[in-house]
Amino acid sequence: MTTPTGAVPTDVPTDTSMDTSMDTSMDTSMDVSALVDSLLAPGGIRAVFQPVVRVADGTVIGYEALARSTAVPMMSPAAWLEAAEGCGRRADVELACLAAAAAAGAPPGRGLIFLNTSPDVAADPRFGALCARLPRHVVEVTEHMAVEDYEPLLEALGALRSNGALIAVDDVGAGYASMAHVLQLSPSFIKIDRFLVSGLHLDPRRRALVEALQAFASATGALTVAEGVETPDELRALKEIGVDLAQGYLLARPADPWAVLSVQAAGVLVPRQRTAETQDPAVLEQALAGTATPAEACEVVSRHLARQGGLLPSVYLERGGVLRCLSRRGQWLVMDGMQPGAGIAGTAFSDGVEIHCPDVTTDARYRLAVPGVCAEIAVPLRARGAVVGVLNVDALAPLLPEHQDLVRRCATLLGARLEELHAEGAGGSVLHDLGRLAPVLAVAASPEDLCRAALAAVLDLTGFDSGALWTLDVGAGPVGGGTVTVAARRGPVADVLVGMPDAQVHQLRELVTDLTSCYSGGTDLSLAVPPMHTLRERGIRGVLVVPVRDGWNLTGVLTVVSTSSAYVAPESVDAIEALVLQAGSRLAALRRVAELSGVAAHVHQLLAPRAAGAPWGPGGRRLQGSRDVPPARPTPA
Structure with a gap:
């Protein structure tokens, strides 16, 4: 939709379209101020909800919250938001829309609530606090102007994602919602603008664009939402293309909680025998x-x-x-x-x-x-x-x-x-990588050399640019317990890793306690899941975490990161895990050798004074030539 939280769709017919005479009647700042005051008064904004429907079977998976003014119901939200912006109070009005949506409670069936917000308001701390009160929700980023600086917006969305929110980009294919915007925000939902949906069953160009957006979304792990669906033919075309979700007047008009799928749309989406x-x-x-x-x-x-x-x-x-x-x-x-x-x-x-x-x-x-x-x-x-x-x-x-x-x-x-x-997997590439890199680990002469060699080998296989290897107490307890030591570091952003508090390193350890590895899924969304979100906040895009083990004792964590790619090639993971397993076993062996060498040195130190002279003979006497006084004999009883 084209307006922020709870906005009426302006790209489809609506019974709350703006009365154009209202524009000329509000010719003083007092009128505008009074309008905004009415919106911010208790009960000044009420929320209605429009279903978001799964195209494959007609299931309602969530609802978009839409706003209505109780004082001026015939005035479109686009108009009163513009008026609020003119007097510097747009953020307050958007937040009031969000509060009205939150008051409705959770949708049935643990459905999602879709909420619109402008980029500036998304970065407002009050917005995050309100979102924390909501059930499962999707934040739709809408734009009434182009985003000039993405960093504050990405930081704000990262915080929302870390608290469980999903992100959608609204109006894709119209206005400021360009593909560059989609690439910047890496949304979970791509909302296809009504301009592309309208008449796509008759227009090969529109259909081609929607098909391209669907292919892009599938490749990046996002879901598509077709907006403003008004005719059965449009809905059938969307289903043929494979669009994931849809909303619009054909499926259900905005209403008080909670509207259901229309009979007409159900006739298209819900098969008589429920077989897709x-x-x-x-x-x-x-x-x-x-x-x-x-x-x-x-x-x-x-x-x-x-x-x-x-x-x-x-x-x-x-x-x-x-x-x-x-x-x-x-x-x-x-x-x-x-x-x-x-x-x-x-x-x-x-x-x-x-x-x-x-x-x-x-x-x-x-x-x-x-x-x-x-x-x-x-x-x-x-x-x-x-x-x-x-x-x-x-x-x-x-x-x-x-x-x-x-x-x-x-x-x-x-x-x-x-x-x-016969469940036969390809292993040639893995064997090649192991044959190339395993000898480097085998000749490492010290634990320090081995840790550096293992980190360099994993960076080689992933193509990532930086990494760190921490060693941990074998008996380290729950998250935050046990000693953490940086055993190796490498690359331009290694400081980001080695600067992590011990508690975060233990969180990585807990993440892979019963895994052989954990890595980013290929999109910028990968690091929105705790504990990875702390790395994303530092500019990291891709990560691979591998446990270092001596048998099944977890003795360390190796992590490599990239600031340019979120993709880890699955075919390289087998080789990486085998190398790190080899490194863990050899690291334990080198430590054991060092311990035994220390014991031997201690014994040698204790025996050194005796070894300096002639050997001791029977009864504690020096052999011939020794000037030492023999030990005193005990006096007979």
């Missing part, structure tokens, strides 16, 4: 048949599920006793090398049973990989009579029975294909 096109098993079977590796098969299933809109799939296969993430969609952090029994996915694997969690906030096993998740389902993958992995799906809205059935069918088909492929 993407649930056709033949489509997936054909795509799986063309795969040549387990990784390709996992990717096909992830892509298939992600088309449902609001579903965030990830596929894990067991490799070397841990669960490796071979494909994902939408997760900001990649939980790789997960131990069986860790989290919902790890538990489903170890127990060999499906787990459906309707509300992740009630399950202590849930692990946050992206904010805003409502529900999760994990289904074991079976091949050759054994559980070989798990298909996990996070959802931004409650999982309908049809979605659960879809995930189960996908798991069955993927398991069958993995059995045909």
Whole structure:
């Protein structure tokens, strides 16, 4: 929508359109001041809500909050916001809109609330305080003028994200919401402007642009929202393209909490037998048949599920006793090398049973990989009579029975294909990297040399520019406990890492306690998840955290970062983990050698005075030639 929090859509017909005679009647500052006073008075603004609907099946996943003036209901919010800006009180009015939305409480079904704000107000501390009172929400960044300096806005949005907010860019395809703006903000939702949606079923150019935006969103882990949908033909075209979400007068008009999907829109979106096109098993079977590796098969299933809109799939296969993430969609952090029994996915694997969690906030096993998740389902993958992995799906809205059935069918088909492929993964590249870098670790003569060599090897494999390796007490307790020592550092922003408080280093340690690695998911959203958000605030875009272990004792943490890229190549992670495992074992051996050398030196020091003269003979006497006095004999009783 084109106006801030709770604004009436100005790009579609509306019964609250601005009365143009109002412009000429407000010709004094007193009139403007009185208008703003009326808006800020108790009850001066009320909130109405318009559903945001999943195109794949017609599910309402949230509501956009829209504002109405109780004193001048026929005046558009665009007009009274402009008036408020003219007298320097726009921020106060926007915050009043937000407060009115918060007063409505949480939508049914743990739905999201979409709230508009201008960039200046997003950076206002009062805005963050109000957001903290809200249920699950999405902050839509709207612009009434171009953003000249993104740093304050990015800092403010980073703080909101760290507290669980999702970010949307409004009006993409019109006004100031350019693709450069989208790239700067890395939103979770891309709202496609009404200008592109209107008549796209008749205009190949509009359709091509919407298809391009959908492809971009899919590649970056964002969801699309088509705004201002007014006709069934437009909605059908959006569904054909695969747009994730939609809102507009066809689906439901803004109303008091909580409007439902219109009968006309339901006729387009809700199949009579509740079977979406993407649930056709033949489509997936054909795509799986063309795969040549387990990784390709996992990717096909992830892509298939992600088309449902609001579903965030990830596929894990067991490799070397841990669960490796071979494909994902939408997760900001990649939980790789997960131990069986860790989290919902790890538990489903170890127990060999499906787990459906309707509300992740009630399950202590849930692990946050992206904010805003409502529900999760994990289904074991079976091949050759054994559980070989798990298909996990996070959802931004409650999982309908049809979605659960879809995930189960996908798991069955993927398991069958993995059995045909014998779950053989490619290892040539990993062996090449290990053969090239492992000898460097093997010849390190001291713990210091080994730590520096291990850090340099990981930087080589990731292409990242800086890193640090900390050693920890083996017996270090919970977060914040135990001694932290910087064992190696390298690169232009290593100071950012080594300057972290010990408590934050222990948070990184806790993050990978039962993982073999954790790394950024390929977008700038990756570091919005704690504890990574502290690195993002220092200009870091990409990160890889690997535990250093002596067997299963966690003795250190190696972290490499990049200020230019958020992407970690999955094919390099196996080699990195193997190298760090080798480094951990050798580091323990070198420390043991150093300890034994210290003991030997101490013994030598104790024996040195005796070794300076002739050897001692029997009875404590020096051998012949010694001038030492023999020890006194005891007096007989």
